[in-house]
Amino acid sequence: MSQIKESYDYVIVGGGVAAASAVKGIRSEDSSGTVAVLGSEPDKPVYRPALSKDLWLKDDATLEGSSLAGDLDDDDAVDLVTDTTVTAIDPDAHVVRLADGTAVSYGKLLLATGAEPRQLSLAPSARVVYYRTAADYQRLRAVAAPGSHVAVVGGGYIGSEITSALVQNDVQVTLVLDLEDVQEQMFPRALAATLTKDFADRGVTIVHGSVERGEETGDGVRIRLADGTDIVADAAVVGVGVLPRTGLAEAAGLEVDNGIVVDEHLRTSAEDVYAAGDVALYPDVLLGRRRVEHVDHAEKSGELAGKAMAGSDDTYDYTPFFWSDILDHGYEAIGETKSSLDMVEDWKDGEIGTGVVYYLASGQVRGVLLWNVWDSVDAARELIAETAKEPVADPETLRGRIPLG
Numbered sequence: 001m002s003q004i005k006e007s008y009d010y011v012i013v014g015g016g017v018a019a020a021s022a023v024k025g026i027r028s029e030d031s032s033g034t035v036a037v038l039g040s041e042p043d044k045p046v047y048r049p050a051l052s053k054d055l056w057l058k059d060d061a062t063l064e065g066s067s068l069a070g071d072l073d074d075d076d077a078v079d080l081v082t083d084t085t086v087t088a089i090d091p092d093a094h095v096v097r098l099a100d101g102t103a104v105s106y107g108k109l110l111l112a113t114g115a116e117p118r119q120l121s122l123a124p125s126a127r128v129v130y131y132r133t134a135a136d137y138q139r140l141r142a143v144a145a146p147g148s149h150v151a152v153v154g155g156g157y158i159g160s161e162i163t164s165a166l167v168q169n170d171v172q173v174t175l176v177l178d179l180e181d182v183q184e185q186m187f188p189r190a191l192a193a194t195l196t197k198d199f200a201d202r203g204v205t206i207v208h209g210s211v212e213r214g215e216e217t218g219d220g221v222r223i224r225l226a227d228g229t230d231i232v233a234d235a236a237v238v239g240v241g242v243l244p245r246t247g248l249a250e251a252a253g254l255e256v257d258n259g260i261v262v263d264e265h266l267r268t269s270a271e272d273v274y275a276a277g278d279v280a281l282y283p284d285v286l287l288g289r290r291r292v293e294h295v296d297h298a299e300k301s302g303e304l305a306g307k308a309m310a311g312s313d314d315t316y317d318y319t320p321f322f323w324s325d326i327l328d329h330g331y332e333a334i335g336e337t338k339s340s341l342d343m344v345e346d347w348k349d350g351e352i353g354t355g356v357v358y359y360l361a362s363g364q365v366r367g368v369l370l371w372n373v374w375d376s377v378d379a380a381r382e383l384i385a386e387t388a389k390e391p392v393a394d395p396e397t398l399r400g401r402i403p404l405g
């Protein structure tokens with residue numbers, strides 16, 4: 001661990017994806033300013049998508065290869081400090097405080113504290129994993145051997161990816177869904193139902209219900225559902241959404257609204273304090289104020305915030321995309337992809353397999369899902385921009401706008 005100095009030109013709170021990109025942004029404007037990256041995790045920044053995909057699915061993937069610390073380690077003016085939690089920030093004094101009472105002063109401060117998994121009445125432990133970090137990956141790996149049984153709670157983004165990764169590693173999975181189907185809040189009904197069936201066809205046991213409580217039992221876990229059903233497994237992975245880590249900002253009186261409110265330069269309401277990544281509520285040029293919990297946004301907003309802290313006038317006028325891989329499927333998506341919006345589904349040959357889903361509100365395309373359709377994110381972004389200016393009168397005319405390949 002680097003020794004912490006009393007003062008830095010830039011302090012970054014959080015040792016994740018946005019933090020690593022922010023250093024890159026700083027360096028594109030300022031080649032020598034001193035930087036402290038202060039992160040709570042025992043590990044250096046890691047590219048989180050690998051934790052639920054490549055590290056399970058590619059033989060040559062390693063945690064070391066997924067590290068984002070390379071440039072930071074190579075830079076003598078950057079102190080990358082792990083295992084260190086910032087407990088308070090004082091924007092007037094330009095100081096952050098660490099858990100052991102140490103004060104570190106800054107010229108510019110970035111809050112890149114990300115998001116934390118929502119918890120159930122099921123305490124995290126060696127066998128109960130709220131999946132987010134490299135340590136979580138290692139914990140799950142230690143118990144999820146072929147033939148073992150893992151209960152995955154939640155059929156959203158993380159639950160789907162982990163279930164997919166585990167079944168492909170010959171792990172027996174029980175997937176607990178509180179809705180009817182996997183990713184029902186994002187996918188149209190028929191797609192969600194098809195995916196649930198795909199999981200079942202791959203041997204996943206689907207159980208409907210909500211978790212009342214659970215605990216580690218020494219050599220396994222026991223989960224009690226609200227209807228009295230007990231699930232006994234070797235381990236549990238819980239993926240039931242995340243909450244932005246806004247505590248430091250709130251305590252310091254910064255404007256917070258389910259995210260740290262930032263302007264187009266990613267400046268918070270406090271002077272010289274910026275925010276980026278999962279924690280930032282930013283003004284999207286196409287979609288209005290929103291918070292995005294995806295890695296493309298963490299990278300791009302982190303970099304922009306770094307540049308802005310170092311004096312750049314650039315604005316964050318980028319609408320980020322995201323992606324996922326589930327079993328034999330993959331998708332890219334952009335914007336608001338909520339199944340509560342109006343949807344136009346365009347499936348190749350009318351079969352759920354390859355297709356585009358357009359999500360609309362008042363004739364504006366707010367989001368696009370590209371299901372097994374590639375290289376079309378820019379076209380989708382353009383469509384969002386176009387329909388923001390001129391809403392479509394008949395949504396059905398969207399069919400075919402993005403070729404299905």
Ligand SMILES: Cc1cc2nc3c(=O)[nH]c(=O)nc-3n(C[C@H](O)[C@H](O)[C@H](O)COP(=O)(O)OP(=O)(O)OC[C@H]3O[C@@H](n4cnc5c(N)ncnc54)[C@H](O)[C@@H]3O)c2cc1C
Pocket residue numbers: 013014015016017018019038039040041047048049050051052084085086087112113114115131132133158245248276277278279292293294295296298321322323324
């Ligand atoms: C398993 C997994 C797979 C994913 N896969 C994809 C994918 O395929 N595609 C995609 O688009 N997105 C994916 N994501 C989402 C993406 O990884 C996140 O959006 C991204 O990591 C957010 O970056 P961040 O820097 O804002 O937050 P994080 O990367 O979470 O980093 C925040 C860091 O801040 C630290 N911290 C918080 N508070 C403090 C404090 N007070 N003091 C010190 N440190 C603190 C935390 O410990 C953490 O290390 C995935 C996420 C996970 C968990």
